[in-house]
Amino acid sequence: MKRSLYWLTNDLRVNDNTALTLASQSDKLLCVYVVDKNWFQAGNYQAKPLGNKRWHFLQDCLTDFNQRLLALGQQLYIVYGDTLSSLTNLCQQYDITDVITTRLPGTYENSLITQLSNRFPQVTVNKVEQFTLFKQDLLPFELEQLPTSYSKFKKAIVDTVISPVIPPTIALPSPFKNMPSPTIFRPQWLPDTPYQETTLGFNFVGGEKSALTHLEHYFSSDLPLNYQEVRNNLDGWDNSSKLSPWLGYGCISARQVITAITDFENTHGKNKSTECLYLEILWREYFQWLHYKVGSKMYQFKGLAQHSPLTSFYPERFNKWCLGRTPYPLVNACMNELRQTGYLSNRGRQIVASCLVNELSVDWRYGAAWFEERLIDYDAAVNWGNWQYIAGVGVDPRGGRHFNIDKQSALYDPDGAYTAKWSAQDNNTNQSYQTLDSVDASDWPVSNNSLTHDSLAGDNDS
Numbered sequence: 441m442k443r444s445l446y447w448l449t450n451d452l453r454v455n456d457n458t459a460l461t462l463a464s465q466s467d468k469l470l471c472v473y474v475v476d477k478n479w480f481q482a483g484n485y486q487a488k489p490l491g492n493k494r495w496h497f498l499q500d501c502l503t504d505f506n507q508r509l510l511a512l513g514q515q516l517y518i519v520y521g522d523t524l525s526s527l528t529n530l531c532q533q534y535d536i537t538d539v540i541t542t543r544l545p546g547t548y549e550n551s552l553i554t555q556l557s558n559r560f561p562q563v564t565v566n567k568v569e570q571f572t573l574f575k576q577d578l579l580p581f582e583l584e585q586l587p588t589s590y591s592k593f594k595k596a597i598v599d600t601v602i603s604p605v606i607p608p609t610i611a612l613p614s615p616f617k618n619m620p621s622p623t624i625f626r627p628q629w630l631p632d633t634p635y636q637e638t639t640l641g642f643n644f645v646g647g648e649k650s651a652l653t654h655l656e657h658y659f660s661s662d663l664p665l666n667y668q669e670v671r672n673n674l675d676g677w678d679n680s681s682k683l684s685p686w687l688g689y690g691c692i693s694a695r696q697v698i699t700a701i702t703d704f705e706n707t708h709g710k711n712k713s714t715e716c717l718y719l720e721i722l723w724r725e726y727f728q729w730l731h732y733k734v735g736s737k738m739y740q741f742k743g744l745a746q747h748s749p750l751t752s753f754y755p756e757r758f759n760k761w762c763l764g765r766t767p768y769p770l771v772n773a774c775m776n777e778l779r780q781t782g783y784l785s786n787r788g789r790q791i792v793a794s795c796l797v798n799e800l801s802v803d804w805r806y807g808a809a810w811f812e813e814r815l816i817d818y819d820a821a822v823n824w825g826n827w828q829y830i831a832g833v834g835v836d837p838r839g840g841r842h843f844n845i846d847k848q849s850a851l852y853d854p855d856g857a858y859t860a861k862w863s864a865q866d867n868n869t870n871q872s873y874q875t876l877d878s879v880d881a882s883d884w885p886v887s888n889n890s891l892t893h894d895s896l897a898g899d900n901d902s
């Protein structure tokens with residue numbers, strides 16, 4: 441008897457879900473999502489793995505997915521706690537024979553699976569490859585031989601097969617008996633900050649339903665024909681596909697997006713813009729395979745290049761950057777948008793990342809971790825890969841990117857409309873914006889003679 445536990449992670453969909461199809465071939469099935477306590481606690485770089493905006497988005501995803509499972513005779517069992525012990529307990533309690541999950545490049549997820557396999561050697565663990573477009577054994581090179589730059593990767597995979605999208609699962613085996621009612625118990629450590637709609641920026645609704653609606657909306661318009669010309673704009677819903685948050689939680693698969701691009705090209709014709717969009721999805725793909733290859737090096741200061749940037753950690757500068765209070769109005773506007781909405785355009789991300797590393801000389805990992813907390817579309821491989829790229833420790837053959845902020849303002853915000861929009865709500869326009877480092881009285885060199893009672897009294901009088 442096959443008693444399966446399907447551990448859901450970044451695959452919250454019923455369409456094109458090979459893991460769910462595999463799970464449907466079980467006799468009994470437990471569909472589990474673990475909300476890990478550690479996600480809400482600050483980690484190494486002062487940031488939490490999961491901030492409020494993405495937490496709200498995730499809750500939408502879970503609600504939507506549960507509704508879809510209910511329609512298939514199943515339910516989503518949401519567990520709150522430590523992931524490894526939660527999965528261990530469930531494997532024991534329900535005498536699980538098979539664990540099914542989507543293969544992800546993150547080192548944390550992989551170490552959990554290894555620990556689980558070691559605990560239960562008799563249990564079959566199926567890691568389904570579906571977060572990427574390609575399957576590893578169809579790549580035209582061994583993972584160790586992954587090309588060292590994106591352009592070489594792009595050329596190498598030109599004939600690699602992307603397996604077709606699979607039809608949705610239509611029925612699932614029944615859940616185990618006597619299961620506690622899902623989603624009722626909410627521990628105290630969960631944040632209960634209410635969702636705040638942004639009036640200035642974009643509001644993303646999580647879940648497969650809104651993902652499919654959005655995909656349909658984007659590709660039934662002419663927008664993809666113009667993507668290349670407008671993708672670098674700082675503002676505007678229609679200037680890029682805005683698919684990233686749903687791709688992040690797997691509410692749609694990268695294969696579904698590629699299929700939508702190809703179908704669009706078949707009806708509207710192929711042009712530079714549709715090709716450019718395709719190539720962006722390939723960037724995402726490259727970073728996933730890179731992460732598989734290099735593992736924890738993705739998070740190291742020296743990165744893949746094994747080169748140390750001339751940066752350090754300056755708490756005041758970092759705080760000013762996070763809060764949008766640097767001497768650079770464009771950077772502040774971008775950081776305000778990110779803080780208030782959980783989204784920032786690709787150009788905005790490049791500008792603020794370059795500023796943190798080059799103008800503020802701050803260790804890039806603090807910025808990457810801040811993005812991890814704040815972004816709705818956080819993706820480990822894409823985020824840390826892009827940060828490494830800009831910090832000059834990644835796969836950029838040019839060795840890092842320094843964006844000239846004045847030039848970027850002139851090019852992408854010539855009339856200052858974007859900066860004005862994201863500064864308008866900020867009342868705190870004091871001088872601390874003008875300086876990078878404030879000088880504390882204790883930093884001044886003071887001779888012993890001057891520290892007399894009289895001189896201090898004199899200060900008080902003046």
Ligand SMILES: Cc1cc2nc3c(=O)[nH]c(=O)nc-3n(C[C@H](O)[C@H](O)[C@H](O)COP(=O)(O)OP(=O)(O)OC[C@H]3O[C@@H](n4cnc5c(N)ncnc54)[C@H](O)[C@@H]3O)c2cc1C
Nearest residue numbers: 680681682683684720721723724786789817818819823826
């Ligand atoms: C410092 C930095 C950090 C980033 N962190 C993330 C992250 O955590 N999650 C994330 O999804 N993207 C990240 N990106 C990439 C990019 O900014 C976003 O994917 C994009 O802005 C999302 O908007 P969109 O879906 O409208 O993108 P579109 O321009 O419509 O692109 C379509 C898709 O292609 C992929 N893509 C686009 N740009 C890139 C890129 N530069 N690298 C890899 N894939 C790309 C994404 O999956 C995106 O959804 C980061 C970029 C930078 C510079």
